[in-house]
Amino acid sequence: MNVEILAVGSELLSPFFLDTNSLYLTQRLNDLGFPVSRKTVVSDARDDIRSSIQSALDRTAYLFVTGGLGPTSDDVTREGCAEALGRTLIFHREILDKIEARFKRRGRDMPPANAKQAEILEGADILSNDNGTAPGQWIPAGRTTVVLLPGPPHELKPIFEESVWPRLAAHRAGYTSRAVLKSTGLTESEVETRIAGLYPDRPDLRLTILASPGQIELHVTAFSSHEETAARAAAESLSDALLDRLGGFVFSTSGADLESVVGRLLRERHKTLATAESCTGGLLAERVTRVAGSSEYFLEGFVTYHNTAKHERLGVPPDLVQSRGAVSAEVAAAMAAGVRARARADFGLGITGIAGPTGGTVDKPVGLVYLACAYDGGVDVQKNIFLGDRQQVRFQSAQRALDMLRRNLLGVQAS
Amino acid sequence: MNVEILAVGSELLSPFFLDTNSLYLTQRLNDLGFPVSRKTVVSDARDDIRSSIQSALDRTAYLFVTGGLGPTSDDVTREGCAEALGRTLIFHREILDKIEARFKRRGRDMPPANAKQAEILEGADILSNDNGTAPGQWIPAGRTTVVLLPGPPHELKPIFEESVWPRLAAHRAGYTSRAVLKSTGLTESEVETRIAGLYPDRPDLRLTILASPGQIELHVTAFSSHEETAARAAAESLSDALLDRLGGFVFSTSGADLESVVGRLLRERHKTLATAESCTGGLLAERVTRVAGSSEYFLEGFVTYHNTAKHERLGVPPDLVQSRGAVSAEVAAAMAAGVRARARADFGLGITGIAGPTGGTVDKPVGLVYLACAYDGGVDVQKNIFLGDRQQVRFQSAQRALDMLRRNLLGVQAS
Numbered sequence: 001m002n003v004e005i006l007a008v009g010s011e012l013l014s015p016f017f018l019d020t021n022s023l024y025l026t027q028r029l030n031d032l033g034f035p036v037s038r039k040t041v042v043s044d045a046r047d048d049i050r051s052s053i054q055s056a057l058d059r060t061a062y063l064f065v066t067g068g069l070g071p072t073s074d075d076v077t078r079e080g081c082a083e084a085l086g087r088t089l090i091f092h093r094e095i096l097d098k099i100e101a102r103f104k105r106r107g108r109d110m111p112p113a114n115a116k117q118a119e120i121l122e123g124a125d126i127l128s129n130d131n132g133t134a135p136g137q138w139i140p141a142g143r144t145t146v147v148l149l150p151g152p153p154h155e156l157k158p159i160f161e162e163s164v165w166p167r168l169a170a171h172r173a174g175y176t177s178r179a180v181l182k183s184t185g186l187t188e189s190e191v192e193t194r195i196a197g198l199y200p201d202r203p204d205l206r207l208t209i210l211a212s213p214g215q216i217e218l219h220v221t222a223f224s225s226h227e228e229t230a231a232r233a234a235a236e237s238l239s240d241a242l243l244d245r246l247g248g249f250v251f252s253t254s255g256a257d258l259e260s261v262v263g264r265l266l267r268e269r270h271k272t273l274a275t276a277e278s279c280t281g282g283l284l285a286e287r288v289t290r291v292a293g294s295s296e297y298f299l300e301g302f303v304t305y306h307n308t309a310k311h312e313r314l315g316v317p318p319d320l321v322q323s324r325g326a327v328s329a330e331v332a333a334a335m336a337a338g339v340r341a342r343a344r345a346d347f348g349l350g351i352t353g354i355a356g357p358t359g360g361t362v363d364k365p366v367g368l369v370y371l372a373c374a375y376d377g378g379v380d381v382q383k384n385i386f387l388g389d390r391q392q393v394r395f396q397s398a399q400r401a402l403d404m405l406r407r408n409l410l411g412v413q414a415s
Numbered sequence: 416m417n418v419e420i421l422a423v424g425s426e427l428l429s430p431f432f433l434d435t436n437s438l439y440l441t442q443r444l445n446d447l448g449f450p451v452s453r454k455t456v457v458s459d460a461r462d463d464i465r466s467s468i469q470s471a472l473d474r475t476a477y478l479f480v481t482g483g484l485g486p487t488s489d490d491v492t493r494e495g496c497a498e499a500l501g502r503t504l505i506f507h508r509e510i511l512d513k514i515e516a517r518f519k520r521r522g523r524d525m526p527p528a529n530a531k532q533a534e535i536l537e538g539a540d541i542l543s544n545d546n547g548t549a550p551g552q553w554i555p556a557g558r559t560t561v562v563l564l565p566g567p568p569h570e571l572k573p574i575f576e577e578s579v580w581p582r583l584a585a586h587r588a589g590y591t592s593r594a595v596l597k598s599t600g601l602t603e604s605e606v607e608t609r610i611a612g613l614y615p616d617r618p619d620l621r622l623t624i625l626a627s628p629g630q631i632e633l634h635v636t637a638f639s640s641h642e643e644t645a646a647r648a649a650a651e652s653l654s655d656a657l658l659d660r661l662g663g664f665v666f667s668t669s670g671a672d673l674e675s676v677v678g679r680l681l682r683e684r685h686k687t688l689a690t691a692e693s694c695t696g697g698l699l700a701e702r703v704t705r706v707a708g709s710s711e712y713f714l715e716g717f718v719t720y721h722n723t724a725k726h727e728r729l730g731v732p733p734d735l736v737q738s739r740g741a742v743s744a745e746v747a748a749a750m751a752a753g754v755r756a757r758a759r760a761d762f763g764l765g766i767t768g769i770a771g772p773t774g775g776t777v778d779k780p781v782g783l784v785y786l787a788c789a790y791d792g793g794v795d796v797q798k799n800i801f802l803g804d805r806q807q808v809r810f811q812s813a814q815r816a817l818d819m820l821r822r823n824l825l826g827v828q829a830s
Contacts, residue, residue: 011623012454013441013450013451013452013453013454014441014445014623015438015439015441015442015445016438016623016625016634018433018434018435018437018438019433020433022433023430023431023433024430026428026429026430027430030429030430035428036428037428037457037458037463038428038455038456038457038458038463038467039427039428039455039456040453040454040455040456041453041454041455042452042453043452043453048452048453052453055470208426208429208431210431219431275718277697280701280704281700281701281703281704281705281709281713281716282692282697282698282699282700282701282704282716282718283697283701284697285696285697285700285718286695286696286697286698286700286701288696289695289696289697289718289720290696290805290806290809292771292772292773292805293773294696294720295720295721298696298720299720299721299723299724300717300718300719300720300721300724300728301696301697301716301717301718301720302715302716302717302718303690303697303700303704303715303716303717303718304715305704305709305710305713305714305715305716306710306714306715308714309714309715309758313715313728343724356707357707358707358708390705390707391705394705
């Protein structure tokens with residue numbers, strides 16, 4: 001029961017755009033137990049559309065064709081598909097009425113070009129589109145069902161959910177269950193060492209690792225041809241085993257980002273936060289406040305880029321900067337304690353470091369970052385040397401600072 | 416002289432990964448006058464690889480096959496290609512020596528599995544890989560040349576630049592010249608109205624609009640089958656005409672981001688900047704300091720999320736917040752003037768607004784944002800109602816604030 005996806009659109013063959021609809025379609029098709037076995041992109045050329053559809057007919061149970069259903073002369077997916085299947089296009093008055101009504105509601109007359117969007121292949125079911133003018137089409141053709149969907153994601157997704165999913169679910173090939181663990185504080189190879197032996201070697205259980213500097217995600221996908229509970233049990237079992245190995249380095253099993261996890265912990269404990277940043281330049285505060293409702297626990301942030309600001313805003317003694325350097329454990333601690341006191345917050349986070357690409361020395365290389373977390377009872381300081389470019393050093397710095405706060409709130413030590 | 420790209424890899428048929436190599440390949444192929452006419456993704460299945468290569472042979476001058484050249488048993492691109500072309504795989508001692516030497520340099524023995532990476536199709540040229548173990552292969556096959564390249568971008572790109580580009584350039588189909596204009600302050604439909612009539616209707620001159628909330632980019636691509644100068648002239652001519660219509664709304668013709676443009680203007684004029692943010696939560700400071708060397712002109716930033724902080728840090732009078740509301744023109748102006756004075760900066764930028772999703776009222780809806788730019792001579796204030804989600808409102812707010820500063824530095828009025 002393989003499925004193929006054919007994306008139509010000359011812009012998808014330019015250096016500017018990728019067919020991102022296929023990621024959404026793949027996930028939803030996998031949910032029903034259908035693997036995607038091939039993806040193809042062709043231009044708005046009728047011959048290419050026709051030949052691509054024809055060759056897929058021999059191979060696949062379902063062929064999803066996205067794009068090329070618009071009103072312009074470039075949009076020829078309907079025509080190419082009709083040729084491939086040897087069907088005629090039939091004009092549907094009730095679809096035209098709906099398109100005209102859609103324009104009327106916006107106070108405009110329908111341009112004549114849109115009329116062709118009311119043409120449906122002989123033998124096709126109409127898949128109603130409430131967010132655009134072109135309906136989708138469900139076209140049984142021998143052993144293959146061809147499904148035409150409009151390209152704009154805000155039209156494609158609702159049609160899939162409302163009209164395609166129920167039809168496919170009646171013939172579902174199985175059940176898929178997913179789990180995701182997000183971790184920070186370990187490198188990819190450290191994660192792999194810890195989870196050695198847990199990598200599944202079964203077609204119905206897969207582990208995908210998405211690694212970027214500062215965050216390693218482990219995605220578990222379990223499949224059962226018969227039972228939803230079996231798929232869920234397999235996913236949970238592997239996910240639990242991974243969690244055992246990774247322990248406190250896992251900050252989320254719900255898909256939530258680190259700033260959301262920290263925000264939830266602060267809110268639950270009725271604690272407040274203030275931040276003082278140098279090399280991250282506001283990224284830490286920006287991430288904390290990306291979370292809706294963060295004004296409940298985030299009081300304020302300082303971006304003390306110049307040393308004068310570190311002194312005037314946070315009370316970092318100038319002689320400390322002089323003797324230890326602006327990038328030092330002592331200055332990070334003074335920033336965290338200073339912002340905590342001035343903002344009258346429960347927690348203060350401080351970051352000072354060298355994001356690069358210039359400014360590094362032999363003693364203090366690019367990537368050297370000191371992080372501090374001030375709390376009722378003391379200040380913890382961490383020294384890090386992060387690898388990567390300027391943005392990667394900044395992201396890892398903010399990530400590690402958030403993780404220090406998470407561990408403090410949870411009472412979890414690194415292990 | 417069409418070109419096709421075939422990406423091999425089961426992970427590219429999962430919900431997690433897209434074939435991003437094809438964007439790079441497409442740009443470089445277009446540079447040489449070769450359009451990409453089809454892109455296909457198949458799994459690591461030998462039959463799928465074989466059949467995809469075979470069917471492309473009838474259609475295309477060059478077929479680029481990426482991925483599946485690794486050492487594991489899943490990597491079968493070499494075998495699938497050999498089957499498709501009816502060739503044998505020939506073991507090359509000198510490639511094995513090079514792979515073994517690569518491991519030796521890292522103090523390790525080559526795992527036996529890597530030996531198969533020394534297998535080259537009969538009749539193929541070896542494309543040396545200095546950044547990995549698998550070489551590329553250049554395989555003339557009748558009217559089509561099949562090119563095998565490893566999937567990791569840091570291996571694929573150098574091989575393309577060093578070994579593929581010179582071979583293709585000898586048979587180049589023409590010359591491509593590009594131009595890009597980046598604008599802010601106009602919606603996509605406002606841009607389209609202004610540039611009406613300039614949309615090229617020629618296959619050798621294309622205009623692509625990339626629109627996101629707060630930024631519209633216009634990408635010009637000109638092609639000449641004979642002369643580089645003709646392509647460049649055509650691109651420049653259209654770019655100049657677009658610039659005439661869009662005027663001061665264009666902030667960059669070099670590809671630079673707005674924060675880099677503003678940074679360059681500040682540096683050139685020896686001016687300094689400080690920022691005071693509420694709803695953007697540090698995004699403005701983060702963008703300003705994303706630019707390497709920004710410490711030359713950026714002094715400090717305040718994220719005054721709570722009203723207490725607006726008063727204590729920036730001197731915003733509590734009765735102003737009381738009478739006008741924290742989200743008001745008066746408070747934005749007081750924030751900008753306050754941060755300029757306290758930081759002793761030439762410019763102060765202030766932002767206060769409602770990013771949503773909650774917190775809006777009938778009078779002050781989600782998306783209402785006041786921006787202020789304080790300078791030697793006064794304070795300019797702008798009221799905006801931005802559409803979009805929380806992140807989009809925040810991005811547009813920071814973007815508009817940077818643009819106010821750009822216009823002030825250049826003495827450009829909105830027009």
